[in-house]
Amino acid sequence: MDKPEKNEECGCSRRAFIEKTIKGAGGLLFAASSLPMLAGCSDDSGSPVSPGGGGGSPVTVDLSQSQFASLASPGGSAALGANSLDSSGILIYRESESVFKAFSRRCTHSGCTINPFSGGISRCDCHGSQFSTSGSVVTGPANRALGQYTVNREGNILTIS
Incomplete structure (x- = not known):
């Protein structure tokens, strides 16, 4: 059998070069796959986050529109998509x-969009965090309350700012 060739630049055999390359690629793959787990490591302050991400213009909601029928009685909830006030939407x-009450739909754990309230709880489907109707965390991994907006009502019009 022939002698293994040595690469003159690195001074290693073809086999050693391939082994090092595979190990290096494996290490990079492991590091890249660990990034989503590290994204969940957030500030442990426990304080609510400031809502936002949008331009800051107030949002108006006409309660007489059929899409907001769920808000006709206490306990009702509705969700708005991304808007000028919050790029994640508003609950x-x-x-x-x-x-x-109006809250940012941005989960304080990893920024996923949370669902409307059901049975007094809003849930994040990404990692299972749950929030009460006061915006506080019921179940983690989130550890900070939802960002809250001011709501003013005049007749059937809500202005959220």
């Missing part, structure tokens, strides 16, 4: 006849 919750 609206009717707490009582006269009180509406």
Whole structure:
């Protein structure tokens, strides 16, 4: 059998070169696959995050529109998609006849979009975090409350800012 060839630049055999290349590629693959896990490592301050990501213009909602029929009575919830105020969208919750709350739909764990409230809980499908109708964390891995907006009502119009 012939003697293994040595690469003159690195001074190693073809076999050693291939082994090092495969190990290096494996290490890179492992590192790249670990990034999503590291993304969940967030600030442990426990304080609510500031909502936003949009341009900051107030958003109006006409409660007489059929898409907001779920807000006709207390306990109802509706979701808005990305808008001028929040690039993740806004969750609206009717707490009582006269009180509406609005939260960012951006999960405070890893930034996924959370679902409308159901049974008093809003859930993030990415990692299972759950939030109460006050915006506080019920179940992690999220550890900070949802960002909350101010809601003003005039007749059937809600202005969220």
